[in-house]
Amino acid sequence: MANMKGLAIILLFAISAITAVHCRSDHKNDPRSNGDLALWIDEKQVKMFSGMVMEIYAIRNGNVSPYILDPNFEKYLPIIPSEVSHVNFIWKAGLKKYYYNFDRLQSFDESILSAPVISIKTKGRVPRRPKEFSILLPCLGNSSGIATFSIGLLIESRKGRPLNGTPLRLKLRKECSQRNPDPECDKKCANQGWCNREKICQCPEGYMGQYCRTALCYPQCMNGGNCTSPGVCSCPPGFQGRHCEGGICSEKCLNGGKCIQKDTCECPKGYYGLHCEYSKCIISCHNGGKCRGVNKCKCPQGFRGDHCEIGRGKPHRSTCKIACKHGTCIDNNCVCEPGWYGRLCHHMTLK
Numbered sequence: 483m484a485n486m487k488g489l490a491i492i493l494l495f496a497i498s499a500i501t502a503v504h505c506r507s508d509h510k511n512d513p514r515s516n517g518d519l520a521l522w523i524d525e526k527q528v529k530m531f532s533g534m535v536m537e538i539y540a541i542r543n544g545n546v547s548p549y550i551l552d553p554n555f556e557k558y559l560p561i562i563p564s565e566v567s568h569v570n571f572i573w574k575a576g577l578k579k580y581y582y583n584f585d586r587l588q589s590f591d592e593s594i595l596s597a598p599v600i601s602i603k604t605k606g607r608v609p610r611r612p613k614e615f616s617i618l619l620p621c622l623g624n625s626s627g628i629a630t631f632s633i634g635l636l637i638e639s640r641k642g643r644p645l646n647g648t649p650l651r652l653k654l655r656k657e658c659s660q661r662n663p664d665p666e667c668d669k670k671c672a673n674q675g676w677c678n679r680e681k682i683c684q685c686p687e688g689y690m691g692q693y694c695r696t697a698l699c700y701p702q703c704m705n706g707g708n709c710t711s712p713g714v715c716s717c718p719p720g721f722q723g724r725h726c727e728g729g730i731c732s733e734k735c736l737n738g739g740k741c742i743q744k745d746t747c748e749c750p751k752g753y754y755g756l757h758c759e760y761s762k763c764i765i766s767c768h769n770g771g772k773c774r775g776v777n778k779c780k781c782p783q784g785f786r787g788d789h790c791e792i793g794r795g796k797p798h799r800s801t802c803k804i805a806c807k808h809g810t811c812i813d814n815n816c817v818c819e820p821g822w823y824g825r826l827c828h829h830m831t832l833k
């Protein structure tokens with residue numbers, strides 16, 4: 483029972499990037515037949531949750547999946563439902579040697595959730611052949627709420643060089659709910675949930691909640707869609723697709739426009755046209771400014787004027803010293819530490 487529920491953390495690797503999900507039929511690129519490091523969620527677990535036969539990779543062929551490195555990744559993650567108490571992963575090192583360290587396992591709300599627990603040692607060598615491990619998410623059981631927790635995973639090569647993209651730092655949310663016995667349980671359990679001896683509804687796969695009324699969808703329904711039964715999303719107007727991930731616009735909305743209804747784009751301020759292709763700034767914005775209204779530009783730091791044509795006096799003298807994030811200010815230029823780049827050394831290089 484608990485096992486099937488493990489599912490969801492899929493969540494972990496979830497998400498809008500359905501493209502990142504690789505179907506089983508994808509035999510040619512099957513990383514299990516490749517010699518390098520892989521970490522994935524087992525297809526049986528995914529199937530129980532979503533009805534789809536697929537595996538979800540966090541690492542494949544020795545590379546961390548790009549969607550995990552997307553800075554917006556955590557924003558897409560749904561809250562892990564209370565029924566999901568653990569998630570099973572499989573990994574294998576292949577021919578090379580790799581060492582791992584779960585260097586962060588922390589709950590930020592210890593009155594609701596204890597720190598996550600790994601079913602293996604927190605440090606060690608990644609097994610050569612595929613082997614399973616679990617991450618347990620132990621709700622205390624006597625209080626309800628949503629707890630934030632974090633997991634950190636460092637993977638190093640035999641020579642002690644971190645795998646690109648690690649340490650992985652994930653901050654996730656988990657729902658914990660105290661389920662109270664209800665004497666009228668046998669009348670109230672929905673969706674073929676059954677009332678157990680303690681008068682608590684036991685939900686069938688794909689449903690959760692005190693009375694099993696909440697269906698589970700993975701990946702979660704996007705763009706305001708509702709999960710109406712396990713794995714089925716009902717999409718708002720303008721969206722389609724299994725997870726409501728696609729707008730119904732035959733031509734793409736440009737300049738940050740959103741597809742809100744069939745062939746209808748909602749344009750950001752500063753753009754108009756069927757596909758938001760026209761700018762309201764007849765004189766275009768200079769120096770990287772963005773059009774925000776009729777001939778009004780939003781200027782980047784250091785520039786002003788309706789078209790961002792005016793540079794502020796010596797902008798770098800004042801900004802450099804204060805603002806060099808990961809570097810040293812030399813002659814009004816930030817000289818970045820290794821691993822960082824950008825005017826203020828605020829971007830991390832993904833080597």
Ligand SMILES: *[C@@H]1O[C@H](CO)[C@@H](O)[C@H](O)[C@H]1NC(C)=O
Nearest residue numbers: 592593594622623624625626
């Ligand atoms: C919940 O249980 C834990 C240990 O089982 C205890 O320390 C804590 O005080 C309890 N909290 C409440 C609100 O009862």
Ligand SMILES: *[C@@H]1O[C@H](CO)[C@@H](O)[C@H](O)[C@H]1NC(C)=O
Nearest residue numbers: 706707708709716717718719
């Ligand atoms: C989703 O459910 C909410 C609440 O029941 C409702 O207001 C909303 O219209 C629904 N959205 C869709 C796309 O069905």
